[in-house]
Amino acid sequence: MADQLSLLLDSATRFPLPNGLSFSYGTSGFRSDGSVLGSTVHRAGIVAALRSLKTGSTVGLVITASHNPVCDNGVKIADPDGSMMDQSWEPFANALANAPDPNSLAQLVLQFAKDEEIPLGGGQSAEVLLARDTRPTGETLLEAAKQGISSIIGTVAIDMGILTTPELHWMVRCWNNGTKASESDYFAQLSNSFRSLMELAPNDNLNLDTVEKKLIVDGANGVGGFKLEEIKKNITGLEIDVRNTGKEGEGLLNEGCGADFVQKEKFAPCGFGLSDLGIRCASLDGDADRLVFFRLIPNSNNKIELVDGDKILSLFAIFIQEQLRLLEELPARLGVVQTAYANGAATDYIKNLGLEVIFTPTGVKYLHEKALEYDIGLYFEANGHGTILFSKEFLSQLDSVNRELSSKLPGSKKQKAASRLVAVTQLINQAVGDALSGLLLVEAILHNKGWSFQKWCDLYQDLPSRQLKVKVADRTAIVTADAETRVVKPAALQELIDIETAKYTHGRCFVRPSGTEDVVRIYAEAATQDSADSLANSVAQHVNQILGSDIKT
Numbered sequence: 001m002a003d004q005l006s007l008l009l010d011s012a013t014r015f016p017l018p019n020g021l022s023f024s025y026g027t028s029g030f031r032s033d034g035s036v037l038g039s040t041v042h043r044a045g046i047v048a049a050l051r052s053l054k055t056g057s058t059v060g061l062v063i064t065a066s067h068n069p070v071c072d073n074g075v076k077i078a079d080p081d082g083s084m085m086d087q088s089w090e091p092f093a094n095a096l097a098n099a100p101d102p103n104s105l106a107q108l109v110l111q112f113a114k115d116e117e118i119p120l121g122g123g124q125s126a127e128v129l130l131a132r133d134t135r136p137t138g139e140t141l142l143e144a145a146k147q148g149i150s151s152i153i154g155t156v157a158i159d160m161g162i163l164t165t166p167e168l169h170w171m172v173r174c175w176n177n178g179t180k181a182s183e184s185d186y187f188a189q190l191s192n193s194f195r196s197l198m199e200l201a202p203n204d205n206l207n208l209d210t211v212e213k214k215l216i217v218d219g220a221n222g223v224g225g226f227k228l229e230e231i232k233k234n235i236t237g238l239e240i241d242v243r244n245t246g247k248e249g250e251g252l253l254n255e256g257c258g259a260d261f262v263q264k265e266k267f268a269p270c271g272f273g274l275s276d277l278g279i280r281c282a283s284l285d286g287d288a289d290r291l292v293f294f295r296l297i298p299n300s301n302n303k304i305e306l307v308d309g310d311k312i313l314s315l316f317a318i319f320i321q322e323q324l325r326l327l328e329e330l331p332a333r334l335g336v337v338q339t340a341y342a343n344g345a346a347t348d349y350i351k352n353l354g355l356e357v358i359f360t361p362t363g364v365k366y367l368h369e370k371a372l373e374y375d376i377g378l379y380f381e382a383n384g385h386g387t388i389l390f391s392k393e394f395l396s397q398l399d400s401v402n403r404e405l406s407s408k409l410p411g412s413k414k415q416k417a418a419s420r421l422v423a424v425t426q427l428i429n430q431a432v433g434d435a436l437s438g439l440l441l442v443e444a445i446l447h448n449k450g451w452s453f454q455k456w457c458d459l460y461q462d463l464p465s466r467q468l469k470v471k472v473a474d475r476t477a478i479v480t481a482d483a484e485t486r487v488v489k490p491a492a493l494q495e496l497i498d499i500e501t502a503k504y505t506h507g508r509c510f511v512r513p514s515g516t517e518d519v520v521r522i523y524a525e526a527a528t529q530d531s532a533d534s535l536a537n538s539v540a541q542h543v544n545q546i547l548g549s550d551i552k553t
């Protein structure tokens with residue numbers, strides 16, 4: 001243990017906590033300006049190493065700040081099944097990230113290892129897969145992570161290179177399942193299952209004019225665009241034009257582009273214009289775990305018609321429900337998980353499909369956890385982050401039903417329905433929301449259904465909504481309940497929100513502290529855009545008055 005202690009002390013001395021800063025494992029890991037994150041990432045490396053020792057499996061660590069500006073960076077840890085690190089470890093991660101000096105850091109580690117019965121000292125080996133996005137601070141931070149990992153005896157760090165966040169999660173999952181886990185395996189799985197699903201389209205769909213073959217994708221000048229360039233080499237039946245790939249001269253990461261910009265501003269990203277009118281477009285975020293679709297509105301100064309995560313979720317739900325209806329021998333409990341940011345019209349639509357809808361706080365770690373409770377759990381945040389999870393039992397039943405139908409009733413409607421479901425389970429990334437796998441699934445489903453983009457848009461009409469953010473002195477002064485739909489502290493704020501909301505038809509409004517930015521977010525929905533804007537503005541004024549701040553959009 002003495003060696004372990006001196007190794008920790010020595011390593012921690014090289015990554016001192018910056019003066020006056022504190023860090024918190026928020027909605028999606030630690031995030032801050034990339035230049036101050038050395039100690040945090042080093043310590044996240046230690047947490048990952050301990051997590052691997054505790055679980056006896058390989059875990060992941062990815063360095064990214066997703067949709068945030070290029071100067072930001074962040075770090076998050078993936079559990080052995082590829083999902084986000086178990087939330088019960090977040091308090092330890094927070095304590096470690098804020099330990100004031102090497103000595104207290106080492107003591108925290110030793111005490112935690114003792115409490116959690118984690119075998120230190122090298123008797124057991126551990127493994128952490130590492131990846132980063134394209135941010136300039138990524139390389140130095142990756143080195144910090146490696147040093148954190150190697151300060152726990154017996155732990156090996158394996159650098160998987162520049163990857164999308166979902167690729168790393170997928171690799172961790174496959175690595176532990178003993179299945180092929182390289183990037184080329186990931187590409188092959190996506191393109192093979194996409195091909196299978198496209199080939200299962202009813203024959204009369206193959207030449208429909210409504211199935212527009214062209215798709216333009218905004219890569220947010222991040223990692224997703226150039227990965228998609230690779231995948232598209234093995235894809236037929238879809239013509240993909242990737243823009244904002246991050247190549248020299250194409251612009252800055254997430255600046256005026258990317259899924260977050262498109263979803264929140266409802267404008268086309270840079271690099272898109274009049275010549276793209278009428279063409280189906282999609283936008284990824286900087287680390288390619290979010291996906292939205294859109295189409296430019298003629299004569300509107302680059303305004304767009306948006307198809308967000310809610311509508312992607314609806315499309316997936318319809319398709320899965322349709323296949324299951326053909327397969328009465330395959331009963332499945334289907335559940336849909338959303339957050340308060342889901343448009344009210346989307347929730348009504350999904351409930352009208354007869355599906356169970358549950359709400360969780362913001363952050364995929366919460367949605368994912370709930371979705372695991374179903375045979376088939378679909379979850380999406382409105383911003384386009386989500387996936388479909390299939391339980392082990394369902395997957396094995398599907399496999400046997402599919403085998404039986406393939407031998408007894410090949411080519412039948414039932415057999416095709418089972419094969420479509422199998423292809424969906426292979427195409428969707430079951431570790432975490434994945435923009436690239438989601439994009440291909442959307443395209444294959446539209447093709448199977450013979451649906452135009454317009455038909456998809458027309459599933460339901462979104463209620464007008466507005467999001468604002470307000471910078472306050474201390475955003476943690478706001479405490480929420482009921483999946484963040486109500487403020488419990490300061491109590492006066494909720495009363496004011498209720499009074500404002502009651503003034504509008506279909507009014508709905510909530511506020512919550514962001515887990516990734518130092519702001520309070522305001523969401524408002526109402527029957528008209530003017531009402532949604534005015535509701536959001538008046539609530540922002542109240543937040544401003546009660547907590548002291550400036551309104552930002």
Ligand SMILES: CC(=O)N[C@H]1[C@@H](OP(=O)(O)O)O[C@H](CO)[C@@H](O)[C@@H]1O
Binds near residue numbers: 363514516
């Ligand atoms: C309104 C909104 O889009 N919030 C996003 C954003 O979290 P905040 O806690 O709202 O900052 O980033 C998270 C991580 O990407 C994502 O899970 C979440 O949905």
Ligand SMILES: [Mg+2]
Binds near residue numbers: 066067285286289290
């Ligand atoms: Mg992201």
